[in-house]
Amino acid sequence: MARRSDHTREELWRLIIDSSRKIVEKEGLRGLRARQVARDIGYTIGTLYNLFEDLDDLIMHMNGETLDQLMEECSKVELTQNPNMDLERLVHCYLSFTHENPKLWNAVFEHKLPETRPVPEWFSEKVSGLLSTIERALAPILSGRSAAEIHQHARVLWMSLFGMTVLEGSGRLQEGETSMTLAKTLIKTYVDGLTNGPQVNAGNYPKDNGKTPR
Amino acid sequence: MARRSDHTREELWRLIIDSSRKIVEKEGLRGLRARQVARDIGYTIGTLYNLFEDLDDLIMHMNGETLDQLMEECSKVELTQNPNMDLERLVHCYLSFTHENPKLWNAVFEHKLPETRPVPEWFSEKVSGLLSTIERALAPILSGRSAAEIHQHARVLWMSLFGMTVLEGSGRLQEGETSMTLAKTLIKTYVDGLTNGPQVNAGNYPKDNGKTPR
DNA sequence: ACTTGAAATTGAACGGCGATCAATTTATTT
DNA sequence: AAATAAATTGATCGCCGTTCAATTTCAAGT
Numbered sequence: 104m105a106r107r108s109d110h111t112r113e114e115l116w117r118l119i120i121d122s123s124r125k126i127v128e129k130e131g132l133r134g135l136r137a138r139q140v141a142r143d144i145g146y147t148i149g150t151l152y153n154l155f156e157d158l159d160d161l162i163m164h165m166n167g168e169t170l171d172q173l174m175e176e177c178s179k180v181e182l183t184q185n186p187n188m189d190l191e192r193l194v195h196c197y198l199s200f201t202h203e204n205p206k207l208w209n210a211v212f213e214h215k216l217p218e219t220r221p222v223p224e225w226f227s228e229k230v231s232g233l234l235s236t237i238e239r240a241l242a243p244i245l246s247g248r249s250a251a252e253i254h255q256h257a258r259v260l261w262m263s264l265f266g267m268t269v270l271e272g273s274g275r276l277q278e279g280e281t282s283m284t285l286a287k288t289l290i291k292t293y294v295d296g297l298t299n300g301p302q303v304n305a306g307n308y309p310k311d312n313g314k315t316p317r
Numbered sequence: 318m319a320r321r322s323d324h325t326r327e328e329l330w331r332l333i334i335d336s337s338r339k340i341v342e343k344e345g346l347r348g349l350r351a352r353q354v355a356r357d358i359g360y361t362i363g364t365l366y367n368l369f370e371d372l373d374d375l376i377m378h379m380n381g382e383t384l385d386q387l388m389e390e391c392s393k394v395e396l397t398q399n400p401n402m403d404l405e406r407l408v409h410c411y412l413s414f415t416h417e418n419p420k421l422w423n424a425v426f427e428h429k430l431p432e433t434r435p436v437p438e439w440f441s442e443k444v445s446g447l448l449s450t451i452e453r454a455l456a457p458i459l460s461g462r463s464a465a466e467i468h469q470h471a472r473v474l475w476m477s478l479f480g481m482t483v484l485e486g487s488g489r490l491q492e493g494e495t496s497m498t499l500a501k502t503l504i505k506t507y508v509d510g511l512t513n514g515p516q517v518n519a520g521n522y523p524k525d526n527g528k529t530p531r
Numbered sequence: 532a533c534t535t536g537a538a539a540t541t542g543a544a545c546g547g548c549g550a551t552c553a554a555t556t557t558a559t560t561t
Numbered sequence: 562a563a564a565t566a567a568a569t570t571g572a573t574c575g576c577c578g579t580t581c582a583a584t585t586t587c588a589a590g591t
Contacts, residue, residue: 107569108558133431137549147570148550158549215427215487217347222488230489258494259481259503263473266480273429274436275444280472289473293503296510321540322587351578361541362579372578 118144123165132210166211170229177236189240194286201268209272332358337379346424380425384443391450403454408500415482423486
């Protein structure tokens with residue numbers, strides 16, 4: 104048998120990604136098997152390899168979709184110019200997503216390409232997109248600082264948040280601890296630090312406490 | 318051939334773990350093969366399975382050793398009661414370690430047991446040990462707060478730091494960005510937030526700015 | 532010293548995996 | 562209608578983790 108044309112190439116792509124997502128969300132990335140995906144969609148392995156280079160490639164695209172979905176959720180959040188509130192909303196959005204799709208989210212960072220293989224450009228771009236969301240929320244509080252500085256604080260927050268979800272996803276939080284409460288503590292304290300801490304020499308913040316700027 | 322007694326059970330254990338560490342540090346966790354370890358140490362696969370339950374078990378113990386080593390480094394750090402400085406030293410220690418053993422460190426969180434399999438007690442204890450180091454450094458600044466609160470801030474910092482090293486380890490930092498500078502920013506801002514931010518009602522901090530305590 | 536039971540070690544074997552590719556069938560172009 | 566291109570199969574390869582009966586050696590008891 105060959106060339107069934109039951110599905111277009113695009114439909115097939117969807118079938119495969121959807122099936123992979125379904126399997127990963129149920130069994131985790133460990134449980135993803137090419138043969139299983141093929142069986143699921145009613146084709147054979149060879150067809151998978153017609154559409155994707157290999158499993159790594161398939162997983163990258165699956166993870167790409169996960170990032171897309173998260174991005175879509177995040178962009179629904181309305182910003183109010185109040186960083187504390189905006190960040191909390193964003194975090195809420197972010198954590199809701201990771202709670203609803205824990206294993207899919209885990210797969211995003213659990214999966215690692217062999218070193219010899221560079222992360223595709225389109226993937227890095229999706230990540231940057233998410234970062235800039237945080238930057239926008241953080242901007243008002245940092246109006247006196249350089250773009251580079253804003254960028255860095257956004258990234259620090261993002262990475263910190265990320266650490267929490269990773270540890271949560273691998274079941275390393277302790278009893279009664281949730282990434283939501285942790286994240287709130289982080290943001291509150293961090294924003295306090297940005298607001299009341301030592302200021303760079305920008306002239307528009309009242310309390311320079313005399314400590315050396317970083 | 319059987320029962321060579323070239324090595325005691327303990328020596329064999331060491332041989333296997335050391336070989337695994339060597340392989341992982343060179344090739345990453347992906348490159349770890351039971352057959353390769355066996356060949357390395359001059360035994361056959363079966364012997365591996367005499368000492369370890371399976372590869373997951375072997376990896377857990379290998380990662381346990383990594384945690385031990387990091388703990389040993391961290392406990393060399395002398396604390397001065399100045400949280401900012403102490404934390405920076407600890408972070409320096411932590412990051413030095415992860416930079417010197419990037420792939421071994423990556424293996425610690427890259428590896429995930431099947432869900433059905435609980436993380437061994439002894440492993441969780443090693444993690445808690447590292448956490449309490451941070452708690453000790455943070456304590457002076459939080460003398461007025463509850464133990465639970467101190468604990469939580471320590472964990473937030475630890476997880477944040479963790480996020481950075483994870484992302485660094487998977488090559489997701491950008492040009493000119495290092496986990497060291499990121500971590501310094503995090504700690505500085507966070508400690509500022511703890512020092513100058515809204516205080517809980519403990520009576521021994523001067524600047525209560527009136528915001529609602531968390 | 533001899534016997535006996537326990538422990539260690541081997542290596543063949545199993546089933547499953549990702550990946551490859553010649554062969555086949557169907558669709559598309561000329 | 563013929564020729565070309567694309568899709569699909571399924572057999573096949575080599576490797577993987579894991580198991581286990583068989584073998585050999587060590588240690589204990591007598």
